Structure formats: C-alpha cells, structure tokens
Amino acid sequence: MKIVVCDRLEAKATRKLQEKYDQVVLLESPDRQTIIEHSADADAIIVRSHTVIDRTIIENSPRLRVLGRAGSGSYNIDVEAASKRGIVVLHTPFISSTSTAELAIALLIGAARKLKEATADMAGGKWDRGALNGLELSGQTVGIIGYGNIGRKVAAITKAIGMEVLAYDPYVRYQQTESPVADLVSLDELLTRSTAVIVCCPRTPETAGMFNAALFARMRAGSLLVNVGHGQVVVEKDLIAALDSGHLFGAGLDVFEEEPTRRETAVVQHPRVYTTPHIGAATMKAQEGVCTDIVDKVIGFLDNGYISGSINLPVVDENTEVNIQGYIELAGKLASMVSQLDPATTRLCLQVNGKLAYSDTGALENRVAREFLLARRQEASDINARFLLDDQGISISLGKADQGSAFVNEVEVATDNYSLKGTLLADKFPRIVEVNEYKIEAVPQGTMLFFRNYDRPGVIGSLGRLLGEKNINVANMRLGFRGDDEAIAMVNIDTAVDAATLQEITRLDNIIDCFQLEFT
Ligand SMILES: NC(=O)c1ccc[n+]([C@@H]2O[C@H](COP(=O)([O-])OP(=O)(O)OC[C@H]3O[C@@H](n4cnc5c(N)ncnc54)[C@H](O)[C@@H]3O)[C@@H](O)[C@H]2O)c1
Numbered sequence: 001m002k003i004v005v006c007d008r009l010e011a012k013a014t015r016k017l018q019e020k021y022d023q024v025v026l027l028e029s030p031d032r033q034t035i036i037e038h039s040a041d042a043d044a045i046i047v048r049s050h051t052v053i054d055r056t057i058i059e060n061s062p063r064l065r066v067l068g069r070a071g072s073g074s075y076n077i078d079v080e081a082a083s084k085r086g087i088v089v090l091h092t093p094f095i096s097s098t099s100t101a102e103l104a105i106a107l108l109i110g111a112a113r114k115l116k117e118a119t120a121d122m123a124g125g126k127w128d129r130g131a132l133n134g135l136e137l138s139g140q141t142v143g144i145i146g147y148g149n150i151g152r153k154v155a156a157i158t159k160a161i162g163m164e165v166l167a168y169d170p171y172v173r174y175q176q177t178e179s180p181v182a183d184l185v186s187l188d189e190l191l192t193r194s195t196a197v198i199v200c201c202p203r204t205p206e207t208a209g210m211f212n213a214a215l216f217a218r219m220r221a222g223s224l225l226v227n228v229g230h231g232q233v234v235v236e237k238d239l240i241a242a243l244d245s246g247h248l249f250g251a252g253l254d255v256f257e258e259e260p261t262r263r264e265t266a267v268v269q270h271p272r273v274y275t276t277p278h279i280g281a282a283t284m285k286a287q288e289g290v291c292t293d294i295v296d297k298v299i300g301f302l303d304n305g306y307i308s309g310s311i312n313l314p315v316v317d318e319n320t321e322v323n324i325q326g327y328i329e330l331a332g333k334l335a336s337m338v339s340q341l342d343p344a345t346t347r348l349c350l351q352v353n354g355k356l357a358y359s360d361t362g363a364l365e366n367r368v369a370r371e372f373l374l375a376r377r378q379e380a381s382d383i384n385a386r387f388l389l390d391d392q393g394i395s396i397s398l399g400k401a402d403q404g405s406a407f408v409n410e411v412e413v414a415t416d417n418y419s420l421k422g423t424l425l426a427d428k429f430p431r432i433v434e435v436n437e438y439k440i441e442a443v444p445q446g447t448m449l450f451f452r453n454y455d456r457p458g459v460i461g462s463l464g465r466l467l468g469e470k471n472i473n474v475a476n477m478r479l480g481f482r483g484d485d486e487a488i489a490m491v492n493i494d495t496a497v498d499a500a501t502l503q504e505i506t507r508l509d510n511i512i513d514c515f516q517l518e519f520t
C-alpha cells in the first residue's frame, strides 16, 4: 500500500501512517510534476490546504482510492473529478472550527479597537489615546455569512460578548426553535443591520467575488468586515476602496485572493486591515486534531472500507467487519438513557473504542445528539441534532481508542454525573455493560426500571412483591456490582409504572433512588 502525503502533517499522525504502511512518501510543498510521479501508483494521497489536487493528477493516479484533506474545506481538491473516478474524498469537519472562530473574534476585536495602531504607537514611543477611540461591540449587531460549523461557533462567542447575532445561509433550511443563537435573515437585512459582518462560508460559484463594490455599498457606514472563510469571497481592491472612502471602519482577513499573500499586497499594507496568514486552524489542538483525524479516517477506509467525514459520499458503510449501524443504534440508546437520567447536562462525551474507532463516528455523534434531544421530547433528526445541541449550549466531545477495555468494541456516553458503556453481543445484540463503574449486562429495550440500592438481603424480594401487587410483569432483571456496599438493578417491565408506584419503589428499604426509563 502506498500513501503519498503532500503537505507536512503533525509527527504523531505521520508516525501512525509509517507504523501501518511500508510505503509512506512524505513530500513538502511538491510541484505538480513531483505529485504526478509519486501518485502514479499511490493508493491514498493526503493533503492539507496548500497542495492542489487537480483533475490531471487524479486522472493519472489509476490506483488512487482515497484523498484525505486534513481540514474542513475542499477547495484545493477537484472533488468532482475524484467522484467521477469513484475516489472517496475525506476531510475533518468540526475539528478546527473553534480555533477559526476564535481567530475571527480576535480579528474583529483588533479591528474594532485599533489594536494594530495602538501597538505600533507604543513601539514608536507615542501615547495618543484620543486617536485610538474604537468601536464597542457589545450592543451592536453582527452578521454571519455561512451558518456552518465555524459560523455557529462565531455566533455563540459574539452572543456572549453581548452582540445581537444575525446569520445568512441559504442552505440552512430550519429556523432554530430551541434557544436560537442567530436569527436567520436575508442577506439584505443582514447587511443593513450589521455593524460587523463575518464571512464563514466556503468559496462556491455563488460566493466567489460576493463581497464586491456593490455589496460593500449595501453595508452600513462605519462597519467592519472579517473573513475567515475563503479569500476569494472578498474582492480585495473593492474592499480597499470601501475603506479608503471611509465607508468601512476596518477589516480583518485570515484568507486572501492569492495565497501565500505577498507583502506588497494592498490589503497587507493597509493601516486598517488586520491580516493573519491563514492561521484559523493554527492552534496545537486543531493541528494535531485535523492531522490525526484524517490519518485515522484514511486508515479506516483503506483497512476496513469505513467511510467517515466524506465530502462526496456521506453514507454509513454497512458492509464492514464491524456492525456500524448496530453501534449507531446502541450509541443512541445510551444517549437516550443518559438524557433521562441527567437531562440538564450541558456536556456529552462519546467515547468509541476498538476497530469501531475507525468507523463513521460522525454518524454515532449525530445519533447521540438526536436521541439525547428526543428523550427530552425535543424534535430532532440525525441531520440537525448536533446543531440544535450546539445552539442549546450542550457540547458533545468525541474520544477514540484502538482497543476496548473489556470488549472488542465499546461505546461510552457520559455526562459529568453518569457514564454508560455498551457493546453488541455477537456484534448484533445491544447490551449496556457498565453504569458508573457497576458492571452489568442489561438489554436496553422497552420500559425499564433502573435503581440503586444498598446491597442487603430482601431488596429484590420486596420489589418483586410490590410489582406483583400492581400486576406488573417483570420480563428481565439484571444486577450490577462494583465491589462496594451498593448495587444497581435494571429491570425490564411489560407495562410502565405510574408516578405513585415509582415513589413507593423509591421508599422501599435499602433503595437509594429509582428511575423509569423508556427505550424506543
Ligand atoms: N481560516 C482558516 O484557517 C479556516 C479553517 C477552517 C475552515 N476554513 C474555511 O471556512 C469555510 C467554512 O468552514 P466550515 O467548517 O464552517 O464549513 P461548513 O460546511 O460547516 O459551513 C459552511 C456554511 O456555509 C454555507 N454556505 C454555502 N453557500 C453559502 C452562500 N452562498 N451564502 C451563505 N452561506 C453559504 C453552507 O450552507 C454552510 O452552512 C470553508 O471554506 C473552510 O475552508 C478556514
């Protein structure tokens, strides 16, 4: 197997590839001819944002099966050409969105408060505070162009600053009903109401050159523009004209029409344009994240055919060694249970262990988000659940490990108060195997009583008697222990108990607490 890496990856990610494959060719900023030579017999090519993989390269790589893009956008890959050849294009959405959103805020505040001028004044021995009056952002309106991963993070931060948040995104079809962060509005409304506009969308045929003289004229006088999406969304000469005429107050750019951008470029030289060299994703966490994530995805695909985070094939591959669909459903059941036990949590952690770690964990994350919300009786689908969670300030983090602690494949869903682990018995039958370190083997289906008790004789007997009196049949009962004075039980019952009976159970001797759970 031959892997060609065209841009420099973090050492940890490169090592992972080298441990796995005999032929790992590491190129750094190669010219096109060098890529063509090396990719002629390559099975996989991995790039970041620098190297362009065009149609010619793709058509001259007969063995190529997968293109990995360490990052979010796909502007440097001819995705259409790859799709036509049946080559999977994988990327790492989400991972660098926080770092990029934070940079957008840095550029926004820098431009609003004239930080470049202030720093230059200080370095030059000047102390003229009157010339440095800036814009206070709190109470102002921000307009976000592109309400995707980065746009939503920007929305959350600007909201926290005290700004009113608007967004324009023709492809976001729903208006959030649960704790909305941004109001989705038309482009015209956004431009006329916003004091700051932040571009967080990719370059597409529609967005290329979108911010031109005509659009700047529609922006409010004295407003700010920040671009962390794609450089070619903004026409730089028109931006300079809008600044020089005094129509715009300032701008912050992390992305440019041409990259690398030359020092002489007007936007780089302009006193009221804050520029950074495409460093949205340049934090240690994001760099390591995008590099290891893309390597995991490429390995997962080459070894097992897992497709996850695909730009051109967003499907769950069911013909793999691990029953991914089964694990997606299991993860959903764990999320539903955690939601019923801890509905007010603001933090969900999904941990995926074993070969499953190379599978479509995006689909597992979506399902966890969806089932968590559904259990709280909130409308959600696999597609919008993660956005809805985000809008409600509930984070969902993902951890992965090559091996499970007790089972070949394991899924864990945790909050600050609960940790639930599950597996598929015989890769087929869902089981909850651990609850807050109590080992158990419970079947997550139908109606279930879940209780903690002191481990004393008679507890099960008194529960059985009470349920018998109420004519409630027990279908299955599992006990869990962790080697201390307490135990748990998970009891599948044929009919749900009413609130009064649940109270009676809680009052039985040695019962600590009791919940009734529903699994769909
Ligand atoms: N500055 C950096 O270092 C850096 C880092 C990461 C990503 N990016 C870039 O930021 C962009 C967005 O990344 P993301 O991860 O948020 O992607 P995303 O796909 O999650 O979000 C992009 C959003 O833009 C919207 N959009 C598409 N066309 C639009 C239009 N005509 N008008 C308004 N919105 C439109 C999409 O519907 C989508 O919701 C990409 O171009 C990516 O390459 C830059």
Ligand SMILES: O=C(O)CC[C@@H](O)C(=O)O
Pocket: 048, 049, 050, 070, 071, 072, 073, 074, 096, 278, 281, 282
């Ligand atoms: O390689 C980088 O750091 C920039 C990547 C960024 O533009 C992206 O689309 O993810």
